[in-house]
Amino acid sequence: MEITAVKDAVVKEIESRSGELEELSRQIHDTPEVAFKEQQAAGWLSGYLEENGFSVERGICELPTAFKGKYGRGKPIIALLAEYDALPKIGHGCGHNLIATAAMAAGVAARRAVDSLGGTVLVVGTPGEELLGGKAIMVDRGAFDDVDAAMIVHPGGGNTVVMNTLACQTLEVEFIGKAAHASADPESGINALEAMIQSYNAINSLRQHIKDKARIHGIITDGGEAANIVPAHTAARFFVRAEDDKYLEIVKERVIDCFTGASIATGAELQYRWDNVSYAAMNNNLTMAHLFQQNMQSLGREIPLGEPMSVMSAG
Numbered sequence: 263m264e265i266t267a268v269k270d271a272v273v274k275e276i277e278s279r280s281g282e283l284e285e286l287s288r289q290i291h292d293t294p295e296v297a298f299k300e301q302q303a304a305g306w307l308s309g310y311l312e313e314n315g316f317s318v319e320r321g322i323c324e325l326p327t328a329f330k331g332k333y334g335r336g337k338p339i340i341a342l343l344a345e346y347d348a349l350p351k352i353g354h355g356c357g358h359n360l361i362a363t364a365a366m367a368a369g370v371a372a373r374r375a376v377d378s379l380g381g382t383v384l385v386v387g388t389p390g391e392e393l394l395g396g397k398a399i400m401v402d403r404g405a406f407d408d409v410d411a412a413m414i415v416h417p418g419g420g421n422t423v424v425m426n427t428l429a430c431q432t433l434e435v436e437f438i439g440k441a442a443h444a445s446a447d448p449e450s451g452i453n454a455l456e457a458m459i460q461s462y463n464a465i466n467s468l469r470q471h472i473k474d475k476a477r478i479h480g481i482i483t484d485g486g487e488a489a490n491i492v493p494a495h496t497a498a499r500f501f502v503r504a505e506d507d508k509y510l511e512i513v514k515e516r517v518i519d520c521f522t523g524a525s526i527a528t529g530a531e532l533q534y535r536w537d538n539v540s541y542a543a544m545n546n547n548l549t550m551a552h553l554f555q556q557n558m559q560s561l562g563r564e565i566p567l568g569e570p571m572s573v574m575s576a577g
Contacts, residue, residue, distance in 0.1 A: 303359075
């Protein structure tokens with residue numbers, strides 16, 4: 263009966279705050295800030311936690327827009343994760359304003375459970391999720407060393423309790439060629455754009471011969487300066503993803519072979535760098551997933567567990 267009473271109190275807490283939570287979500291949505299520049303969102307979220315009895319550390323893990331709010335003491339320590347960065351030139355296309363607001367709602371309402379049952383609830387602000395791997399940085403810097411479990415919800419096109427995310431690493435690549443007039447003296451040039459285009463075509467061919475859930479995708483960030491000048495420099499950014507960490511390394515090698523081949527074919531010098539932050543494939547905690555499912559069902563929300571090996575390729 264005590265657990266039932268606590269759950270009822272948690273539900274009533276969230277329902278009573280629905281208006282202010284919606285306002286917070288819209289405020290973040292209407293003021294999109296990109297990775298590691300989420301000063302306003304981090305300030306609003308940290309302030310909301312402080313107003314509701316949390317002690318808040320700002321700028322944790324040497325990241326100015328990361329924070330940790332704490333309520334309670336002792337074990338277990340449960341972390342609720344908030345994301346709040348937006349996509350460049352797009353805004354909150356992935357709904358990180360909703361992720362942040364959900365973490366605030368769950369954290370503040372979970373005080374009722376902490377007051378009755380003990381333990382600690384953390385709300386951890388994890389910036390830079392869209393492009394720069396904020397959580398991976400924070401893991402390496404010890405943000406979750408004492409945490410017993412971490413939870414997050416993500417908006418999507420359907421309802422499911424568990425879904426894996428792919429291992430992922432970012433590749434920055436450049437070709438260095440030689441400028442020349444494209445009409446008067448093309449034979450003196452080395453076409454860096456041609457090298458990049460050949461690389462793209464090679465990657466398109468590679469996709470047929472890698473596992474179904476692996477992904478390779480990217481954009482050209484510099485394609486030259488003038489149509490009548492042989493491009494002396496091109497640059498691109500690629501994401502390489504795979505279902506597990508071991509296969510990610512295999513795909514990475516094959517991707518670099520595509521760029522190396524284009525370099526040899528065109529004579530353009532290849533330079534590349536793998537980002538020092540990478541995401542490992544996610545492991546779902548199925549015990550907690552079943553409990554989450556049961557609690558959602560108690561609220562009248564029928565949500566399937568989902569296939570633990572299915573993949574969400576977001577982010």
